Amino acid sequence: MSDVAREADVSRATASYALRGDSRxxxxxxxxxxxxxxxxxxxxxxxxxSLRSGRNGVVGVAIFELDKSYPSQMSAAISKEINAHGMQxxxxxxxxSREDEVSILQRVTSQLCDGTIFSPGNVSNEEMKALIxxxxxxxxxxxxxxxxxxxxxxxxxxxxxxxxxxxxAQGCRHIGVVGADISVLEKPSMKNSVAARRLIGCxxxxxxxxxxxxxxxxxxxxxxxxxxxxxLAHNLADQGDFPFDGVFCLTDSIALGMIRGLYDCGISxxxxxxxxxxxxxxxxxxxxxxxxxxxxxxxxxxxKAVSILLHDLNHPDRxxxxxxxxxxxxLEVRESTMLGR
Amino acid sequence: MSDVAREADVSRATASYALRGDSRxxxxxxxxxxxxxxxxxxxxxxxxxSLRSGRNGVVGVAIFELDKSYPSQMSAAISKEINAHGMQxxxxxxxxSREDEVSILQRVTSQLCDGTIFSPGNVSNEEMKALIxxxxxxxxxxxxxxxxxxxxxxxxxxxxxxxxxxxxAQGCRHIGVVGADISVLEKPSMKNSVAARRLIGCxxxxxxxxxxxxxxxxxxxxxxxxxxxxxLAHNLADQGDFPFDGVFCLTDSIALGMIRGLYDCGISxxxxxxxxxxxxxxxxxxxxxxxxxxxxxxxxxxxKAVSILLHDLNHPDRxxxxxxxxxxxxLEVRESTMLGR
DNA sequence: TTGAAAGCGATACCAT
DNA sequence: ATGGTATCGCTTTCAA
Numbered sequence: 001m002s003d004v005a006r007e008a009d010v011s012r013a014t015a016s017y018a019l020r021g022d023s024r025x026x027x028x029x030x031x032x033x034x035x036x037x038x039x040x041x042x043x044x045x046x047x048x049x050s051l052r053s054g055r056n057g058v059v060g061v062a063i064f065e066l067d068k069s070y071p072s073q074m075s076a077a078i079s080k081e082i083n084a085h086g087m088q089x090x091x092x093x094x095x096x097s098r099e100d101e102v103s104i105l106q107r108v109t110s111q112l113c114d115g116t117i118f119s120p121g122n123v124s125n126e127e128m129k130a131l132i133x134x135x136x137x138x139x140x141x142x143x144x145x146x147x148x149x150x151x152x153x154x155x156x157x158x159x160x161x162x163x164x165x166x167x168x169a170q171g172c173r174h175i176g177v178v179g180a181d182i183s184v185l186e187k188p189s190m191k192n193s194v195a196a197r198r199l200i201g202c203x204x205x206x207x208x209x210x211x212x213x214x215x216x217x218x219x220x221x222x223x224x225x226x227x228x229x230x231x232l233a234h235n236l237a238d239q240g241d242f243p244f245d246g247v248f249c250l251t252d253s254i255a256l257g258m259i260r261g262l263y264d265c266g267i268s269x270x271x272x273x274x275x276x277x278x279x280x281x282x283x284x285x286x287x288x289x290x291x292x293x294x295x296x297x298x299x300x301x302x303x304k305a306v307s308i309l310l311h312d313l314n315h316p317d318r319x320x321x322x323x324x325x326x327x328x329x330x331l332e333v334r335e336s337t338m339l340g341r
Numbered sequence: 342m343s344d345v346a347r348e349a350d351v352s353r354a355t356a357s358y359a360l361r362g363d364s365r366x367x368x369x370x371x372x373x374x375x376x377x378x379x380x381x382x383x384x385x386x387x388x389x390x391s392l393r394s395g396r397n398g399v400v401g402v403a404i405f406e407l408d409k410s411y412p413s414q415m416s417a418a419i420s421k422e423i424n425a426h427g428m429q430x431x432x433x434x435x436x437x438s439r440e441d442e443v444s445i446l447q448r449v450t451s452q453l454c455d456g457t458i459f460s461p462g463n464v465s466n467e468e469m470k471a472l473i474x475x476x477x478x479x480x481x482x483x484x485x486x487x488x489x490x491x492x493x494x495x496x497x498x499x500x501x502x503x504x505x506x507x508x509x510a511q512g513c514r515h516i517g518v519v520g521a522d523i524s525v526l527e528k529p530s531m532k533n534s535v536a537a538r539r540l541i542g543c544x545x546x547x548x549x550x551x552x553x554x555x556x557x558x559x560x561x562x563x564x565x566x567x568x569x570x571x572x573l574a575h576n577l578a579d580q581g582d583f584p585f586d587g588v589f590c591l592t593d594s595i596a597l598g599m600i601r602g603l604y605d606c607g608i609s610x611x612x613x614x615x616x617x618x619x620x621x622x623x624x625x626x627x628x629x630x631x632x633x634x635x636x637x638x639x640x641x642x643x644x645k646a647v648s649i650l651l652h653d654l655n656h657p658d659r660x661x662x663x664x665x666x667x668x669x670x671x672l673e674v675r676e677s678t679m680l681g682r
Numbered sequence: 683t684t685g686a687a688a689g690c691g692a693t694a695c696c697a698t
Numbered sequence: 699a700t701g702g703t704a705t706c707g708c709t710t711t712c713a714a
Contacts, residue, residue: 067417076408
């Protein structure tokens, strides 16, 4: 910076103002400084800037399991949206461990970034509060009963309702839900979890249709991935007749594993069983059969999350109530629910 | 930090040494300081640390298209490996634009990170050299003719040779290669590209088997994704009889799109055509049919890349020749090449 | 073994 | 409109 100032024949202070476009600096001086900076291939040191001003134009995105489709496609969308606002996104992967989340929040996020978009796993609100040192944060699918941070949610209830309604409309009469059993609705701590919200949506749809809902229809699964789901399909099919003619899987990955597992057992989707997923991962469109799904509008979610974060960033003092928004979703009707085909 | 020092009743300098485990500090003093830090919930400011010492324990990973399977699964593996060495990974997405890569290298990478693992797209070696200001960097699939940076490569030639050999062994007699046409072997600038290396491997396998290789066997595709590949399959099938009984797709995504596209046209994989991919993305295992592929050993690649980077980090002066390593790979034989089934 | 103080590279206050 | 300079939080040299 000193070099640039010397080259432009101004003080370091003036150079700093000029480069950031402060209105006090003359147009002429400014262009002189910019020319000098370009000539010297100068770019401001982000650590120094961050240290002094507390801002450096970098937003952190911390998310679980980056090797899975939904999180990676979600982070990519958020990253693009952040770039569109002239800031830089850095993405971090949290693993199963609480320590990991703590370390990311405490170290990188609150010290290297202006703000964070965070998909919480095992850290409580209170801990987060202590770790982020007042820096802005927006949660993805906050599941706390009493939110204290801004957040953007996926449309769990509405989406699940739509999914079940779709299966019923396709003629399914024995519907199963794969991903969680009803116990998640009973534990108070789980009441606002992603799984619980989707299950509640299912119940609502059943009630609205005036149908019986057996608790056995809800089947737990862990982890939420293709392999676990595929094994589950094998188990269900091996017990004799497959009990369902329609299955709502709580995520697309579960759905793809389920279809594959049924295929392994000679059960065809959608001829014998209809399957619908949730998320809208890209792979679903070219699977065989293509996957009907409740597709979260990732661009919409990213837009909402980033817009809230930027607002917080620009109004640091404002101590308003936590905002909570819900992302749009679409029912993508594809082959996997064309029952009988 | 001053607070911690006061709490532990030592000077700031001693506190700093103690927290970083400098051998000069007594065990007793050290534990006193650590207790104080824990009590105050202290964690060192990374910007300040980076500013003063030039190191902060953060490694940058910059990669193209984070919403695609291979890059996201690759970044996840690298991130895990970096964590295993007690450092923190931050992942950044480069988009198609050169500007974007420049900005990431120049700003974030060289100023916020100790070193970088970079998958180069549109930036030349010379530009990179100028941008990183001497900070360590390891490239993924460097395609420059005269490498000046360390890099880790996927086993393009060997993998492609294995793929073609496998198709021949499965009884394929009319083999197509989808992803690039032979022109990439002619342009000098492309000679070391990922595509070219894989094509060369194909040629070698054909020669070794004493078979004719028609230039028409190589079919270009852009972009390398499922949708483009699916359309290509439609075009090929619509021209009358499908010309191949075996197809090597330069990536798994291309392979899945190809299988789906053929399915759309009533051509079954593997009954009518065998298809093999390259990469080893997780989704291949539960596709219907499951995908035979040349699977890059991501853990091995991550290990090699991180190990080279850490070496550079710990020997900053050493001006040795650029190192170039190749990641292991496996032929995963699955359903998609069981020709005739 | 510990402490005092300089300095990393910016920003922002205050003076001119 | 521009310049001088203290300062952000830490590391590191040098002295004790």
